[in-house]
Amino acid sequence: MIHPVAGLPSGYGAAPETAPEAPSPVRVMVAASVRLVRDGLAHTLGTATEVVAVTADGCATLREIARLEPGLLLLDVSMEGALGLVQQMARAAPGTRVVAFAVDDAHDDQLLAWAEAGVVGWVGRDASADDVVQAVLRAARGELLCSARTAALLSARLALLARQGRVAAPPGHAGQLTPREAEVGELLARGCSNKHIARVLGLQLATVKNHVHSILEKLEVRSRGEAGALLRGTHAGV
CATH class of the missing domain: 1.10.10.10 (Winged helix-like DNA-binding domain superfamily/Winged helix DNA-binding domain)
Known part of the structure; x- marks a missing residue:
């Protein structure tokens, strides 16, 4: 029989508990035609995600997505051909979710066009740096960060498409x-x-x-x- 040794703390000699593994950070790409914008977004997201690449045009974005397979793309809507890029990704890279950045959310047509193209979230032109990070993290969890008005707009559009x-x-x-x-x-x-x-x-x-x-x-x-x-x-x- 093994007796505890006096003076040693309880549990001494037992196998150490294995610390739970930290969840892997979200792997994100940033696509924007203006270098200052994409570098600033990459810096902002770097505190909460793993930014794997930044790109300046649609061709480079598709190429890097195929090579790196990121979980999420943050896309500047002012980049030439951005909406078409989202539509291409829905076919070529369905595993990469897209959050649209700098959407003019005062215009319902724009919001609906991006939603129908396949984005899973968007950030308006007046959004803060924290708003960007939260939109990306929520999109990675399958959630949508939006206003009550936008949610009502999307619900109405979905009902119309279902009838139509x-x-x-x-x-x-x-x-x-x-x-x-x-x-x-x-x-x-x-x-x-x-x-x-x-x-x-x-x-x-x-x-x-x-x-x-x-x-x-x-x-x-x-x-x-x-x-x-x-x-x-x-x-x-x-």
């Missing part, structure tokens, strides 16, 4: 709108200019003009105003 399904041309008119034409048509019905539509959807202005021309032909109308009126009537009847 694939958008058809109004009854009695030729053909159906393609998914991209439906997106352009919805903004057209809201009175948005071609330039605004191009900016929201991340398209070239010439591409938007082609879509508008196709919509007018399919709806058998001559003007944007007539097309908008028909499309507004279609949405109201959904």
Whole structure:
């Protein structure tokens, strides 16, 4: 029989408890066309995450995501082709979540366009450094940091899409709108200019003009105003 030795603390000689492993930090990439912006964001995030790379354009971003497989990308929406990049990532890198940075959250169209493209969070133009960090960390946990107004906007949009399904041309008119034409048509019905539509959807202005021309032909109308009126009537009847 082994007796405890006097003078030694209780538990002496027992196997030391194994300290729980600290969770791995979130691996983040930062993409922004302006160096000062991407370096500042990387520095801000470095206190709470592991920043694995910074990139300045879409091609480099896709290449580094394929190589490094980060858990999350913080993307500046002012970078050329940013919205299209998110749409590409949904197919090519579904394991990397995207948080959009510097979104103009005063415009519902922009918020909806980014949400539909596949971002899991966004940070407005007036956000603080702490807001950026919190948005990234929450997105990594599968949570969305947003205002009550934004949550209501997303809920209403989800309900509309569920009812709407694939958008058809109004009854009695030729053909159906393609998914991209439906997106352009919805903004057209809201009175948005071609330039605004191009900016929201991340398209070239010439591409938007082609879509508008196709919509007018399919709806058998001559003007944007007539097309908008028909499309507004279609949405109201959904």
